[in-house]
Amino acid sequence: MKALLDAVTELVTLVPREKIDAIANRIRKSNSLAVSLTDFESTHQVASAIARLKKSWQTSEVSASELAAMLIASSHTIDKINAEQSLELVWTGPTTPFVSARRTEQALLQVIESARKTLFITSFVAYDVSSIINALNIAVARGAIVSMLLESSSEHGGSMSMDVIGKMRKLVPNVVLYAWTNKTDPFSGGRVHAKIALADGHSCFITSANLTGFAMEKNMEAGVLVNGGRVPVLLERHLNTMIELKIVDKV
Numbered sequence: 001m002k003a004l005l006d007a008v009t010e011l012v013t014l015v016p017r018e019k020i021d022a023i024a025n026r027i028r029k030s031n032s033l034a035v036s037l038t039d040f041e042s043t044h045q046v047a048s049a050i051a052r053l054k055k056s057w058q059t060s061e062v063s064a065s066e067l068a069a070m071l072i073a074s075s076h077t078i079d080k081i082n083a084e085q086s087l088e089l090v091w092t093g094p095t096t097p098f099v100s101a102r103r104t105e106q107a108l109l110q111v112i113e114s115a116r117k118t119l120f121i122t123s124f125v126a127y128d129v130s131s132i133i134n135a136l137n138i139a140v141a142r143g144a145i146v147s148m149l150l151e152s153s154s155e156h157g158g159s160m161s162m163d164v165i166g167k168m169r170k171l172v173p174n175v176v177l178y179a180w181t182n183k184t185d186p187f188s189g190g191r192v193h194a195k196i197a198l199a200d201g202h203s204c205f206i207t208s209a210n211l212t213g214f215a216m217e218k219n220m221e222a223g224v225l226v227n228g229g230r231v232p233v234l235l236e237r238h239l240n241t242m243i244e245l246k247i248v249d250k251v
Contacts, residue, residue: 003056005070011049012075015040020075023050024068031064033057085229090207093220104209105216107225108197109135115144115199120239122149122194126164126211133171140174147176149239149248151192156251157181159191165251178248195223201236203227 012020019040027035033054041047057067090107091099112119112135119139126148140146150165152158156179165177180192198204207223209215226232242248 001060001062004053004060004062004067007049007053007056008067008070008074011046011053012071012078014043014046014049015075017075017079020071024071027064027071028068035064081229085231086227088225088227090205090223090225091221092209092216103216104207104221104223105129105131107205107207107223108132108209108216110225111197111199111203111205112136112139114203115139115146116142117200118145118147118198118236119200120147120149120196120198120236121211122192122196122239123211124151124191124193124195125160126150126168127213128167128171129211129213129216132211132216136172136175140172145176146172146174147178148172149178149180149192149194152179152181152251177251178243179251180248182246182249196235198232198235198239201233204232204235 011023015023023037023040026037035054037050037054038047041050062070088102088107089099090102090104092101092104095101109131112132119136136146148168150168151160152165153160153163155163156165158179158181165179168175169177180190183190195207195209196204197207204226205223206226207221209219209221209223215221243250
């Protein structure tokens with residue numbers, strides 16, 4: 001059964017919903033392993049997926065009607081997931097024919113500009129990147145609660161040589177700032193190394209990039225932009241719970 005389920009999943013991720021419906025209808029009507037599906041083999045990849053589907057069906061006890069229902073249900077699930085959540089690779093730096101470049105700054109600004117209620121950013125280093133600072137102040141002006149978790153200076157128990165938190169307070173006067181100062185074992189000596197931007201529990205950008213000019217323009221950085229789905233919701237709950245449990249403190 002696992003082989004058949006895998007084959008169904010592979011096919012519905014390659015073929016549009018309307019074609020899956022047509023394939024399912026033909027399988028149901030034919031009620032035979034000898035059903036011809038060659039006219040649906042638009043690419044070599046699809047042809048291989050159909051061949052695997054027929055082969056795994058042959059070794060199962062699933063009826064034609066049951067297989068048709070599996071295809072339709074799986075296709076519906078894929079469509080629903082894609083409609084509720086989108087994932088986009090963000091790559092800054094040298095490109096290849098396989099990965100196109102989209103500047104980290106663009107993705108970060110997209111999340112910031114989408115925030116209407118809440119925006120939470122974490123970063124190890126945060127310098128004066130004018131476009132980001134401007135977007136943060138605009139977000140505050142339109143009524144969003146902007147929060148940031150940053151690495152503390154060595155003077156305040158962190159590892160930074162400069163007071164990043166103090167500088168950010170001057171650049172974005174109404175930002176809510178947090179620091180990770182209560183580092184109990186096994187996290188003693190740890191640092192705020194996560195780099196994320198989260199808007200309204202709906203959009204988040206998870207990246208290797210700090211809030212610096214080099215990260216925005218010159219470094220080789222990678223990240224994922226997530227819109228919708230469970231990841232932004234879970235991340236929002238996680239950050240809020242760390243605040244409630246005093247794992248991170250308001251400064």
